[in-house]
Amino acid sequence: MFADRAKIFIRSGKGGDGHVSFRRELYVPNGGPDGGDGGRGGDVIFEVDEGLNTLQDFRHQRKFAAKDGEPGGKRRCHGKDAEDIVLRVPEGTVIKEAESGKVIADMSGENRRQIILKGGKGGLGNQHFATAVMQIPKYAQPGQPSRELWVNLELKVIADVGLVGFPNVGKSTLLSRVTNAQPKIANYHFTTLNPNLGVVDLDGAKGFVMADIPGLIEGASEGVGLGHEFLRHIERTKMFIHVVDAAGSEGRDPVEDIYKINTELEAYNPEIAKRPQVIAANKTDLIYDVGDSNPLDRLKAEFEPKGIPVFPISGATGTGIRELLYYVSGELKKLPDKPVIFEQEYFPEEELIYQDLPFTVEKEGEIYVVEGPKIEKMLGYTNLDSEKGFAFFQKFLKDTGILAELEDAGIEEGDTVRMYGLQFDYYK
Ligand SMILES: Nc1nc2c(ncn2[C@@H]2O[C@H](COP(=O)(O)OP(=O)(O)OP(=O)(O)O)[C@@H](O)[C@H]2O)c(=O)[nH]1
Ligand SMILES: [Mg+2]
Structure with missing residues (x-):
C-alpha cells in the first residue's frame, strides 16, 4: 500500500x-x-x-x-x-x-x-x-x-486540479493522455490505488498540475471503498475535473453519478465541495444514436445552469480534451496562485509548557523534600482544595519536571513529599 x-x-x-x-x-x-x-x-x-x-x-x-x-x-x-x-x-x-x-x-x-x-x-x-x-x-x-x-x-499531494469520479470512468486515461504521467489503466474498478501527478503543458496558456486519485463510490466520505484514504489528497486542489462515464457503459446514469460524488465531497468536507468544478463527459465515443435523450444534453441541461460547464470528451480518441484543458487553465488564472496550505493550529511550545524553575529534590529520612526559590511563590497562589487548583498543581509537578525528578530519586506509591508548607502522599 x-x-x-x-x-x-x-x-x-x-x-x-x-x-x-x-x-x-x-x-x-x-x-x-x-x-x-x-x-x-x-x-x-x-x-x-x-x-x-x-x-x-x-x-x-x-x-x-x-x-x-x-x-x-x-x-x-x-x-x-x-x-x-x-x-x-x-x-x-x-x-x-x-x-x-x-x-x-x-x-x-x-x-x-x-x-x-x-x-x-x-x-x-x-x-x-x-x-x-x-x-x-x-x-x-x-x-x-x-x-x-x-x-x-x-x-497530501499538491496539485492545482483533481480528477474525481466513480471508478473506471477514465480518470487515469485522461491523465496519461495530457501529461507525461503513466498511471495504470485497466477495465476494472479501483485500478488506481494511489494518487498520480502529472504536469499539463499548454501552448500559449499556463500549465498546471493534475492529480488522479482512486475512484470514489457512495459512502466514500465514511470510508467505504478506499474512503478517506484518497479524499485526503484532493484537499489541496483548487478545482476539480469531475469525470463521468457519459455513455453510461456500466449501466449507471451519468447525471446521478455526478450528484452522488458531489454528495460524498460535501459530506467529507463542505469547503472543498464549494471549489469550482468542470464536468468531463467522457467515453463519448461509446454514445450511439440515442434519439431524444442524449446524455450530453441532459448533463448540460442539469449542470450548466448551476455554473458547472460540461465538456464532452473521449479519453480514447482525444476528442474535446483540448477545449477542456484550456478552459481549466483559464479558470485557474482566476483563482489564487498559492497552493492550499494548512494553518498551524497546535503550538507545541505553548501546549507543552513547563515553568523554568530551579529546584532540588532531597531525601530526609523517609520524606522527599522539594525546594527551590520560586516554587514557594508559585504555590502560594494555588488553592489545592479546589478541583482546578489541584489539577493545576498536578500539571505543575509534571511540567516543571519535579515529578520526573522524584521518580528518579526512587519515590514509590504512598511515599511522602514535602514542599514548603505542603505535605502530601505521592500517588500516580
Ligand atoms: N471507449 C472508451 N474507453 C475509455 C475511455 N476512457 C477510458 N476508457 C477505458 O475505461 C477503462 C477504465 O479507465 P481508467 O482510466 O483506468 O479509469 P479510472 O477512472 O482511472 O478507474 P479507477 O482507477 O479504477 O478509478 C479502461 O479500460 C480504459 O481504456 C474513453 O474515452 N472511451
Ligand atoms: Mg485510475
Whole structure:
C-alpha cells in the first residue's frame, strides 16, 4: 500500500542539569560556587526532501528522540549541547498532533524546515545563584525537560486540479493522455490505488498540475471503498475535473453519478465541495444514436445552469480534451496562485509548557523534600482544595519536571513529599 500516512513518536532532548560545586583552592576553605551550566537538548526538526515522494521511511522506524544536553561540571564547565535530529519528509506532508488531529505544520510551499519540538535549555549552574544572603547556594537549575508527542504524518499531494469520479470512468486515461504521467489503466474498478501527478503543458496558456486519485463510490466520505484514504489528497486542489462515464457503459446514469460524488465531497468536507468544478463527459465515443435523450444534453441541461460547464470528451480518441484543458487553465488564472496550505493550529511550545524553575529534590529520612526559590511563590497562589487548583498543581509537578525528578530519586506509591508548607502522599 502507498505510504502516505504514518504515526510516529518524537521527543526532543532534555537540557543538561546545572552543576553544584564550590571552588577548592589550597588555603581557601570556603570557595565560591563554580558549578557550570548544562548543555541544550536536541531539537526535533522536520525538513522537506525533494527526493522523497512517500512516507515509506516511517514504516520502519517510528520513534525518534534527540539526545539530552550534557550536565554542567565543576569549575564553570559548560555541558555539551546535543545535536538536533532532522526528519526528512516529502513536500506536502502535514504534521498533526495525534490525539486532537490539530495541524502542527504543513511542510509545503515556502515551509521547507520547521522545528517541531524544541530541546530543553540547559540549567544554570550554582555559580549563578550566589546572593548576598545566600553565599553557598546548594541548588542549580535542572535542565528543562524534554518534550514528547505522538504525531500523525499525512501526505497530501499538491496539485492545482483533481480528477474525481466513480471508478473506471477514465480518470487515469485522461491523465496519461495530457501529461507525461503513466498511471495504470485497466477495465476494472479501483485500478488506481494511489494518487498520480502529472504536469499539463499548454501552448500559449499556463500549465498546471493534475492529480488522479482512486475512484470514489457512495459512502466514500465514511470510508467505504478506499474512503478517506484518497479524499485526503484532493484537499489541496483548487478545482476539480469531475469525470463521468457519459455513455453510461456500466449501466449507471451519468447525471446521478455526478450528484452522488458531489454528495460524498460535501459530506467529507463542505469547503472543498464549494471549489469550482468542470464536468468531463467522457467515453463519448461509446454514445450511439440515442434519439431524444442524449446524455450530453441532459448533463448540460442539469449542470450548466448551476455554473458547472460540461465538456464532452473521449479519453480514447482525444476528442474535446483540448477545449477542456484550456478552459481549466483559464479558470485557474482566476483563482489564487498559492497552493492550499494548512494553518498551524497546535503550538507545541505553548501546549507543552513547563515553568523554568530551579529546584532540588532531597531525601530526609523517609520524606522527599522539594525546594527551590520560586516554587514557594508559585504555590502560594494555588488553592489545592479546589478541583482546578489541584489539577493545576498536578500539571505543575509534571511540567516543571519535579515529578520526573522524584521518580528518579526512587519515590514509590504512598511515599511522602514535602514542599514548603505542603505535605502530601505521592500517588500516580
Ligand atoms: N471507449 C472508451 N474507453 C475509455 C475511455 N476512457 C477510458 N476508457 C477505458 O475505461 C477503462 C477504465 O479507465 P481508467 O482510466 O483506468 O479509469 P479510472 O477512472 O482511472 O478507474 P479507477 O482507477 O479504477 O478509478 C479502461 O479500460 C480504459 O481504456 C474513453 O474515452 N472511451
Ligand atoms: Mg485510475
